[in-house]
Amino acid sequence: MKLIVGLGNPGRRYHSTPHSVGWEVADEVAARHGLKWTQARRIDAEFTDGDIRGADAMLLKPTTFMNASGEAVAPLVRGEGLDISRDLLVVVDDANLALGRLRLRERGSAGGHRGLESIAAHLGSEGFPRLRCGVAPPDGEPGEDLAAYVLAKWPRALRPEVEGMIARAADAIEQWLETGDFAAVMSEYNARL
Numbered sequence: 001m002k003l004i005v006g007l008g009n010p011g012r013r014y015h016s017t018p019h020s021v022g023w024e025v026a027d028e029v030a031a032r033h034g035l036k037w038t039q040a041r042r043i044d045a046e047f048t049d050g051d052i053r054g055a056d057a058m059l060l061k062p063t064t065f066m067n068a069s070g071e072a073v074a075p076l077v078r079g080e081g082l083d084i085s086r087d088l089l090v091v092v093d094d095a096n097l098a099l100g101r102l103r104l105r106e107r108g109s110a111g112g113h114r115g116l117e118s119i120a121a122h123l124g125s126e127g128f129p130r131l132r133c134g135v136a137p138p139d140g141e142p143g144e145d146l147a148a149y150v151l152a153k154w155p156r157a158l159r160p161e162v163e164g165m166i167a168r169a170a171d172a173i174e175q176w177l178e179t180g181d182f183a184a185v186m187s188e189y190n191a192r193l
Contacts, residue, residue, distance in 0.1 A: 001049075002057045003082055004029065004173055005073055006091045007115040009151075010063045018135035019066060019150040021166065022091040022115075025133065026059045028170040035059065045072040053178035069115040070122030077123060084128040089176065091169065092116060095150055097134030099158065100165045102172060104131050104186040129182060133169055 006026030014020050030037065035048040040060075049058040062072035073090075082088055085107070092113055097103055107127045110116035120126045137149065138158065154162055172189040176182055 001080055001082065002055050002087055002089070002177055003060060003076065003080070004057060004089045004091065005060045005062065005069075005119075007066060007069055007093075008061060009066050014151065016153055017151055018093050018095065018154065021093045021133045021135060021162070023061050024162075024166050025091045025131075025169040025173070026061050028166050029173055030059055032170060032174075037061070039063075040072075040076075043072045043075050045076075053174050055177035055180075057177055066118075067114040068118055070118035070120070073119050074122035084123055084125060086129075086182075088128045089173065090116065090119060090128060090130045091173075092130060092132055093135045093150060094132035095136055095146055097132055098136050099134050099138055100161050101134035102131065102165065102169055102189045103134070104172065104182070104190055105129065106182060106186070131169060131172065133165055 004026060006022035008014065008020030008023030029052065030048050033050060033052050035050050037046045037048050040047050044063045046061045046063060047058055060073070060076065062069045064071050077084060077088060092115055094103065094113070106129050108130070109126060110120055116130065135150065168189065172185050176185045
């Protein structure tokens, strides 16, 4: 099984904010394949699963707050016996990456992202693939503190660009699930907007 984890914060207040773009990507993949979300019983998360492009896949949206994402991810990874280096993909926002850009990496540091820090701490390793979605303000400056920017709703004028990024992120996930070739997906999607 492949596990795709979209990170975000629970509650209407955080819906459609830069910090919850991981949830939006997971929602897009689920919608494309007619998968319905269910509340998990043993962990704080919503999940759905099914065949996605020939792969047995589960989508997960932790309903902990971002800083505690690992509390939902680690028990599932261990319970399913997943190899984090090849069976797990975490989708997150990245305020240091230009709006609309995607960056896939097979492993790496959290780079200050609290959700990635939590998952790495609970798994005891940073050796898992991640898909970073660029959410930096178009002018390069949030105009206020970064936390306020990533927790505020997307400006309506940016929504088309955000939707395009979400669609490309979903395309990248589908390609990975279909081919199993993460290096090829990195090569294609890291290079284009």
